[in-house]
Amino acid sequence: MIVLALTMTMGAPFATAFDLESDQPIRVNADNARLDEGQGIATYTGSVEMSQGDANLMADKVVLHRDENGVSRIEATGTPARYRQPAMEGQGETDARALTITWSASDNRVTFRREAVIEQGGNLFRGDVIHYDSAERVVTAEGSADQGDGSGRVEMVIQPRGNSGSNPDNNPNGQDTDGSSQGQ
Template identity: 65%
Template structure:
């Protein structure tokens, strides 16, 4: 039985700029790492050791990152770490977004970002925490699972929303 708890977070995530990397942009995606293995025939590039992926000011940092390409271009980014970290800078409308999880998967064509294991998304003073968070960037819907506790009972999802924020911080729900 699924323990998914759907949340449509109008205030916190309705305008969340968590669109990840813009694969339609002309801005290059830069990757730096200690090691790289490129398998051109399979369209897979694996980077290990202090990996940093950057496009403009959006950044993903992890122990290991795998990029998947096909004839149409980059289609998927998987990041693994203790934890892997994602950061998207503030805009005029929104505070900086920071996220972390042991696994972060960006599936561009599915318009989904998945955060697995000890997942936390913070935007300004707002926070969303769960064991598994799925963000549908097209529909702007967040679905979260709390995981299981030590005694096998369902875990919880935690959300902290600031009821009032100073003008211009982008933290108002």
């Protein structure tokens, strides 16, 4: 197993996910819903679409856990589950996917498990497990056991500061990311 930690000061890899402490409502649409008020669990299945403000989650199944303070945990599974958030605070749009995505309010952590990929503004994080600690602003990525094909490794691509990918529309002065001029 390969473990790599990266602090957010090297380039903000992605924004926090759903804000479980926000006053903004979380909206859920699904084919089926089961609410267990005694346990504080709501289970949604079948083409689940969940949103809070501009943040969106699409999954096969979503389980919301509530406590006396509101939603405390969100577990999403899919093939893959997909989370999207528009650009904010100088960060590019976030597009994240994994077979399992979990948000936990108590430890300020978002965890992407199995086939995890997070893309934002040209930055890419890929691994078996990716944790984002929103309080400490630290990303930790873990690879899976190597099966002889190199797939067990963590992959990260971090764009230089001020560069949000190689899109010429994002580069008004006509220079490539290495500083050379683009051809005419």
